[in-house]
Amino acid sequence: xxxxxxxxxxxxxxxxxxxxxxxxxxxxxxxxxxxxxxxxxxxxxxxxxxxxxxxxxxxxxxxxxxxxxxxxxxxxxxxxxxxxxxxxxxxxxxxxxxxxxxxxxxxxxxxxxxxxxxxxxxxxxxxxxxxxxxxxxxxxxxxxxxxxxxxxxxxxxxxxxxxxxxxxxxxxxxxxxxxxxxxxxxxxxxxxxxxxxxxxxxxxxxxxxxxxxxxxxxxxxxxxxxxxxxxxxxxxxxxxxxxxxxxxxxxxxxxxxxxxxxxxxxxxxxxxxxxxxxxxxxxxxxxxxxxxxxxxxxxxxxxxxxxxxxxxxxxxxxxx
Ligand code: NDP
Numbered sequence: 001x002x003x004x005x006x007x008x009x010x011x012x013x014x015x016x017x018x019x020x021x022x023x024x025x026x027x028x029x030x031x032x033x034x035x036x037x038x039x040x041x042x043x044x045x046x047x048x049x050x051x052x053x054x055x056x057x058x059x060x061x062x063x064x065x066x067x068x069x070x071x072x073x074x075x076x077x078x079x080x081x082x083x084x085x086x087x088x089x090x091x092x093x094x095x096x097x098x099x100x101x102x103x104x105x106x107x108x109x110x111x112x113x114x115x116x117x118x119x120x121x122x123x124x125x126x127x128x129x130x131x132x133x134x135x136x137x138x139x140x141x142x143x144x145x146x147x148x149x150x151x152x153x154x155x156x157x158x159x160x161x162x163x164x165x166x167x168x169x170x171x172x173x174x175x176x177x178x179x180x181x182x183x184x185x186x187x188x189x190x191x192x193x194x195x196x197x198x199x200x201x202x203x204x205x206x207x208x209x210x211x212x213x214x215x216x217x218x219x220x221x222x223x224x225x226x227x228x229x230x231x232x233x234x235x236x237x238x239x240x241x242x243x244x245x246x247x248x249x250x251x252x253x254x255x256x257x258x259x260x261x262x263x264x265x266x267x268x269x270x271x272x273x274x275x276x277x278x279x280x281x282x283x284x285x286x287x288x289x290x291x292x293x294x295x296x297x298x299x300x301x302x303x304x305x306x307x308x309x310x311x312x313x314x315x316x317x318x319x320x
Contacts (some may be wrong), residue, residue, distance in 0.1 A: 002235070004028040004073040006058065006066065006105055009039035011198035012121060012188060015229035016077055023233065025150025030058035032082065041159045042193050063231035066108040075236040076109045079121040080100065081165060083158070083199045085214060090157035098161035102169050110176045117179040119235045120165040121228075122220055124186045124285075125159040126171025127246060134283045136226075141286035142184070143246045179242075181235040185228045186221030186248040186285070190305045191312035204309055205319065207254050208261060210271030220257060221285060223249040223298035231290060231297045240294040248285040249299035260306050268310075 003020060008029030009012050020027050031039050034057045038262075043049060056069035061081055070076050080101060087093040102120070128134060129146035151160035165192035168180055169266045173180035188200050197205065203214035228247055235241045261268065290297045 001075075002026045002073050002120075003075045003077065004030070004066075004070045005077045005079065006030045006079075008043060008055070010079060010083075011192060011194060012185075012194040012225055012228055013077075013079040014042060015190075015225050016051070016232050017077065018045055018046050018193060019226075019229050019233060020044050021052060024048075024052075026052040026054075027055055028054050029072060030066060030069045032059055033057060038195055042195060043096065045065060055319060059095040060104060060296050063104050063110065066105050067111070067300045068156065070105075070108045070112050070115060072114060072136075073112065074114055074116050076105065076115055077121070077232055077234075077236070078169075080105075080116060080120070085158055087157055087198065089159070094157050094161040095164060098165040098251060099168050102165045103137065103172060106172045106176070106178065110178055115178070117181060117236055118169070118173065119232050120166065120169050120182045121232070122169075122182040122184045122244065123159075124161040124184050124248065125156070125241065126162040126282075127184050127244075129154070129156060129159050129197040134242045139284045139286050140246070142246055142289055161317060166200075171279070180239050181233050182244040183235060184244055184246045185223050185231075185249075186246075187215070187223070188228055189220075189222050189309050190225035190300070191308040192225075192316065197318060201309065203312070204257070204306075205313065206308075207257055208270045208319070210266070213254060215254075218254045219251060220254065221248045221251050222257075222277060222302060222305065224245045224305040227297055227300055231295055234295045234297065239296050245290040245295060246285060246287050247281045247290055247297070248287055249305075250287065250302045251283070252302065256294070257302075257306065260303055264303070264307050265310060266306065301319045 003025050008017050009031045057064040081098045082094050126146050127144045128140050131147050146163040
């Protein structure tokens with residue numbers, strides 16, 4: 001079976017391409033530039049790549065850019081989107097590529113008869129930031145939608161881009177008879193396959209090495225990258241899969257991540273900055289849909305994700 005993965009060089013997508021090849025799929029993978037080995041070399045080195053991986057150049061901002069890559073595919077996994085938390089111009093750096101890019105990908109998919117389903121990488125950023133306050137006792141699930149006005153007021157531009165992109169995808173799919181399933185992960189951690197840090201791995205590095213805390217509230221709604229990639233594949237393979245799936249393995253404050261790092265690597269040279277704190281948030285995330293109903297995802301224990309993250313950073317000489 002032939003499938004397409006957009007933004008294949010990314011953290012999540014690299015794992016998705018790897019797991020798809022492992023399961024015997026033929027993969028059309030899009031990258032922004034075929035000339036940058038940092039974006040392609042690790043993909044071309046995957047098991048099965050020689051026989052079943054083809055790279056395509058495609059840019060979210062160019063209409064028709066994805067036509068060649070989706071041609072002949074049964075599923076399009078649309079993961080490409082800018083992941084930036086601080087921007088000068090939210091409109092051009094985040095919102096346009098996310099929203100117009102999603103529309104471009106879906107338009108290409110809608111032209112192809114063979115495409116049975118589109119699996120969209122959305123985010124908890126498109127779920128939890130609505131008008132309902134995140135306070136003790138509330139339970140967040142797939143019925144929540146982030147509110148573009150709230151995102152704008154709070155200047156949560158990345159959240160706005162993901163919310164508008166998912167909304168655009170849902171509307172386009174409905175109007176054009178495309179099957180769409182959304183995967184909405186929290187903060188994704190785990191081993192990296194690509195040679196350079198992506199934003200969320202950089203965030204984990206920051207916690208260890210005295211960097212800047214990425215999340216304003218210091219609470220990480222973590223999920224392992226391998227579980228996220230697996231959920232994408234199950235969302236395609238299981239005909240019953242539909243709608244949105246929230247993926248949050250474990251909610252932890254930053255100091256608890258540091259505690260686990262300390263226990264696993266007592267001799268690691270690192271900052272004391274995020275060592276102390278107390279957990280104040282008691283928001284619950286209901287992930288029963290992704291666990292039980294149509295997908296059956298089992299979450300990797302947090303300790304395993306953290307250990308594997310650190311091992312991969314060491315292996316790539318990113319954690320000196
Ligand atoms: P990465 O930054 O590693 O991946 C983003 C990918 O999008 C890259 O391949 C990037 O290409 C591509 N991209 C960005 N802008 C464009 C563009 N204009 N044209 C073509 N491709 C583009 O991040 P992640 O793997 O973490 O993110 C992948 C997806 O998962 C995104 O949709 C993100 O919103 C979503 N997500 C991530 C979470 C996380 O915690 N990491 C949580 C929830 C959702 P290039 O390498 O060339 O820049």
